Amino acid sequence: MNNVEWWRGAVIYQIYPRSFADSNADGIGDLPGIVDKLDYIADLGVDAIWISPFFKSPMADFGYDISDYRDVDPMFGTLADFDRLLDKAHNLGLKVMIDQVLSHTSDQHAWFLESRESRDNPKADWYVWADPRPDGTPPNNWLSIFGGCAWQWEPRRGQYYLHNFLTSQPDLNFHNPEVQQAALDNVEFWLKRGVDGFRLDAINFCFHDKQLRDNPAKPEAERSGRGFSNDNPYAFQYHWYNNTQPENLAFIDDLRALLDKYPDTAALGEISSEDSLATMAEYTQPGRLHLGYSFEFLTDDSDAGYIRHTVENLENKLGQGWPCWAFSNHDVKRVATRWARNGEVSATQASMLNVLLGCIRGSICMYQGEELGLSEADIPYELLQDPYGITFWPNFKGRDGCRTPMPWLQNDEFAGFSTVTPWLPAVDEHKVVAVDTQQAAGSVLQSTKAFLHWRKTQPVLLAGDIRFTELSEPLLGFWREYEGKRLLCVFNLSADVHSLSLDAIASNAVQLAPGGVEVSGNTLHLPPFGYSVLSAD
Template sequence: MNTQTNISAAAQVVDKDWWRGAVIYQIYPRSYQDSTGDGIGDLKGITRRLPHIASLGVDAIWISPFFKSPMKDFGYDVSDYCDVDPMFGTLADFDALIARAHELGLKVMIDQVLSHSSDQHAWFKESRASRDNPKADWYVWSDPNPDGTPPNNWLSIFGGSAWQWDARREQYYLHNFLTSQPDLNFHCAEVQDALLETVRFWLDRGVDGFRLDTINFYVHDKELRSNPALPPEERDSSIAPSVNPYNHQFHLYSKNQPENLAFLERFRALLDEYPAATAVGEVGDAQRGLEIMGEYTAGDDRVHMCYSFEFLSGDQPDAARVVEVLTKVDTAAPDGWACWAFSNHDVIRHASRWNLDLAGQKAFATLLMCLRGSVCIYQGEELGLGEAEVAFEDLQDPYGIEFWPEFKGRDGCRTPMVWEKSNSNGGFSEGKPWLPVAPEHLVRSVAEQEEDPEALLHHYRRVLALRHAHRALSKGELGGLAQSGPVVSFTRSEAGEDIFCAFNLSGQAGEVSLPKGNWEQIGGVLSTELPKAGPVALGPWQVALARRINE
């Protein structure tokens, strides 16, 4: 009897820290797998493909929005936070997805778009009806200036003013994104309460966590002060393309407000009511991204982890850049927790963005799995998919349509997943896909790579297995960070295990010296042989991984 009680108690032990060092696989539901033939991916399609995701060895999935929406921004404009859009299926389909994922050992995280809703949401319809209805202050409204212009100079990420005139109330409302995405007013306690109830709805349904869209946009300056100009030499196109005037401002007042911390503490308190719920926040800020990440993840009463855009933009990071970013993280977030990614649904796929061949992709995949923090990988990254060319007439993304051709938008990273090359749709759909499948992607399909032991798909499985085999890599501290020419190196340490990691992030030869002590090679992942003495020679894109031998 006592034995059985002990077994039952052990079975109920929950790892509240499962997220720390976890690998999360992002799914863009419109483009993963269509089960109905309408050309749009759906929840049943995701459920069908969960065994592929589980075979990679990831810990969790993150599903981009599937809530009811007019789809002006493809789900990031929510009209009902507590229901599934019919194009993706039903709540029953979502329940079945969670059940299957849990059977396979996968946690389920979903996107929460709390900063703004759709203008078709019932809350906004009521709010805009008059200045004195019960939800009149649920969104950010302002009278015009005496000359009829908007109340300040805030700009929308999608172009133009962040203020839209509404004839019903004869006021402007704030929209940091599309005009059809009005910003919710977080200075209103009822708004916070209502949003937290939608979070509880999904927690009660069994989700394990959330990805928080635009986490630093929740609260605006209550006084609506104008943003200062940003000098040209300080402009950074990591958040918005260089052709977007959004880059001309230092967004001091339109986002990143200190009151946001109080809401994040309320959010965390709600998550802590559940056994092991977690959250990762998206920090969209070109000037203060790492600093904000440190603020939002400090201690144990805010969000668990955040990511900013240091490795999601710009040129290929060389050894010096990796050292720079990791050093800044140590300074800005000494007790926080980063979540790293090289690709997602908002940026050019890194295989194209950094012009990587297969060897380069393998080296960066290995680096990603050795970084301190948690990790997100984006669907198709494990196949080495590059950015797809999408003709203007096929564009769906309003961002790309607005700034074409200097900026082609986000459709090139959102084209359908390729499962096989037997037809032009790559096994994604029996109908016409909502975005065309790139012909060059077909030869990189899952089925093709399963048959090739040297394919990138198998490399991702190997480096994921390596991360999970060594607690030092998934949860350990990082020390000894150094650059030697094209080589970046560091040591990961946890519970008496030390692992030395060195990466040649170039097509040129390099070398690195092992720290003092006795070391043995591990991994078998692009790893070079360790010499008996002297520096370790690293060929182009080569990696050295070694474990300290304690004698």
């Protein structure tokens, strides 16, 4: 595989810095803590790290509300700490991607503090401001993801401002060319510092409909996806006008042109739209984003048919674009719990899912703790930190359950994450699967590590095409093909035993990654959550 870009087929390990490792005993993870654990990450066999926001912020949304794009929040360390992290990661062969939150800022950002003061100051048009309707109500019916109206009244200007997320996260007005240039300048600040790429938060939210047209109502039967259940009014609308506008494509072109000035860098876009797969395909065409991922596998749907339909749907639209997949991240319930069969979390299933993720065509994002098979933590209301969960409790408990401290040590009060009480509790069910307990072969950690290192040696998995084969639920099977080589990947997605005859699909196949599967004649005997990667050459 000569001259293949590093990001194609890459395993990108997501670090949520608040919860990874606390180096200074304040109960909050930090950049020096990440530096201390980089050897562990490199040993996993991943190719890159993606670090969630560590910039200056009031932390209303835990760093996704940025008040200074060019500095590190003291909670996480200093710019010198980041430089040290970058140097060590590069010495270990790891690429470093950082979050960029371009569509909105904190309401404490200097731009917004100036913009809100009057209608004629130099930053007056840097945010999305609108006059009220004649009766004083907001200019349209747009809703915030975090619940309620997406417009907040500002008495200094006598206008409303738009916030697709928290009221403390005002949306920038990307129809203003000065805003676009300022965003690009902030990106270039980090490119000059040596980062290898960016994960672009909510990248399809940069532009809004200039006419401020109302979003149409969505039928009750279609109100689903990304946790927007019927108890969140956000699910009641088709979000045609508050995001994913055609003007966004020209900005993405400009963003890509900037990255192209810095060789070997990449941009990964987070995409959540009414048709996320179509948007993902559109945004990753040549000359645009290198990678895109959506929330199709961050839902409760986990049967073989759904996985096949989702991948095939994207492949049919993708053209020359390149996909990226994730089963978990910092915004959704952990997959070990979300996709558990019969409500029972299984280490065997966790291992299988890590392999499945790594066998689908594309690059992958692996959230910290997935290599341990962590389950969703149950956080009582009185310990919740997430404003999303506090608002929608008890129907939706928010995102704290997937953000609890990384468990490094079993026999430690705070799981080796910190020496003081962490910002979220280190739960007992995580301590029993801490890193130090999973050093024996066969653990989720060791199985995942072995697979990731083996995957690096398989060009077929890194760059090959994908073609699904006809199997009955709960079995999932697909071919990966590259330069005359073929691999057959078979997964049992159930907690029951299943058998599969290979006579019709892969005679004389040889197992390369057996996943507990036994072969009798030309029949695969798949135990619960068993899998097999076979060579058919």
